[in-house]
Amino acid sequence: MPRIVHFDIPSDNPELAQKFYHEVFGWEFNKWDGPMEYWMIKTGDDKQAGINGGLARRMPGQIGMTNTIDVPSIDEYTSKIISKGGQVHTPKFPIPGVGHLAICADIDGNIFGIIQMDISAK
Structure with missing residues (x-):
């Protein structure tokens, strides 16, 4: 059965958004070494239930977080x-x-x- 495996947060100011989520939830951000400006988000210990995500600049019309299903x-x-x-x-x-x-x-x-x-x- 397909499951949600990732979430994406769109942001107009990725640096400020990273600061917000880090200071509020302690999430860790690492720049992805791929072809687009994207940061991987670690939301907790891998032994703990939950998923990790990513953060990128908002695309036109994009509103809210997007869950991704494998x-x-x-x-x-x-x-x-x-x-x-x-x-x-x-x-x-x-x-x-x-x-x-x-x-x-x-x-x-x-x-x-x-x-x-x-x-x-x-």
């Missing part, structure tokens, strides 16, 4: 989402060394990501 096949799940009344806002695209991601919406317009892990993604 799926075995992006193509299969985007078809399921559409057939059940959801939408695909951003079609599948690669995240080099991580996998493929698509941004979708449920029947109420709630935005979420689906990711198919694949370290050979380019």
Whole structure:
């Protein structure tokens, strides 16, 4: 059964947002060594229940945190989402060394990501 494995926080000022989340919750931020400006967030000890996330500059129209669900096949799940009344806002695209991601919406317009892990993604 697919599970939420990651969350993303959009920010107009990533440095200030990092300071806020660190000072409030103690979260740790590390710059991702990838092709975009992105910080990985460690929210706690890996032995503790919960997930880690990331923070990036806000894209136009982006509001609120986005949960990402790990799926075995992006193509299969985007078809399921559409057939059940959801939408695909951003079609599948690669995240080099991580996998493929698509941004979708449920029947109420709630935005979420689906990711198919694949370290050979380019």
